[in-house]
Amino acid sequence: MLSLLVALIGLAVGILINRAADNLPPPLRRSFFETPRCPYCDSRRSPLEQCGIASFVLRRDKCHQCSAPLRLRAPIVEIATAALFAYLAARYPMGLLLAALCLFTAILLLIAVIDIEHKLILNVVVLPATALALLFSPILLAPNRVALDSLNLRLILVSLLGAAIGYSLTYGIYLLGILFLRWLNRNRTNKINTVAFGMGDVKLAGLLGALVGVPAVLYVLIYAILLGGAGALAAILLQVVRRRGYSAFMAIPYGPYLVVAGWAFVVLRPLP
Ligand SMILES: [Zn+2]
Structure with a gap:
């Protein structure tokens, strides 16, 4: 009911x-x-x-x-x-935790929909969501998922660290991607301009880090990359079957994979 x-x-x-x-x-x-x-x-x-x-x-x-x-x-x-x-x-029982989980489920769904349709992750969505994630961290990251201290600074710190690590690790991947692209393009006439991670993905990784905290953010990134790889493999196989050829430099939109991996960790995190 x-x-x-x-x-x-x-x-x-x-x-x-x-x-x-x-x-x-x-x-x-x-x-x-x-x-x-x-x-x-x-x-x-x-x-x-x-x-x-x-x-x-x-x-x-x-x-x-x-x-x-x-x-x-x-x-x-x-x-x-x-x-x-x-x-x-x-x-989950009726309460603040359920409300917070529903809120972030809706936000992540919105991010996935816009990323699939426009290959974009909008600042106007992801930045306020990150602030909300920090604010809600005492509810989302509470050890037994019921205890709620009015303002648990330790959990806010765990969330903040998660955001910082999620952001800086994916920013590193983003920079590496640009370097790799320059190296690839040094002798090419038809330049390739698809990076593995875009800046939108970097900000999304920051949001997910704020939602799951450390060290869970590391697992979220690993699972998102594995999911993205599996998705890319499936897409390549589909292309081979359909047209007997594929482009090695297809852009993988990582946003939806990050969303799936992050959501799974937010919602399915085992209760200690
Ligand atoms: Zn019309």
């Missing part, structure tokens, strides 16, 4: 995630509070169209003005948010 209620909240949060993913990224960079518009005819979305599931269920999966198809992403994100929230509600 409680899970159902939290799932309904998740559904509503999913609508907000879709709105943010429509409004925030460039070239629009609109305010979150503006009504989303159709990317084809620029008409404002009706209230019904803003709920992905409702517009698909009622067979109005087309823009009411220009009948351009609505994105399938909207209902997928809504259902995913509802399912993840329900899972969290089943695993």
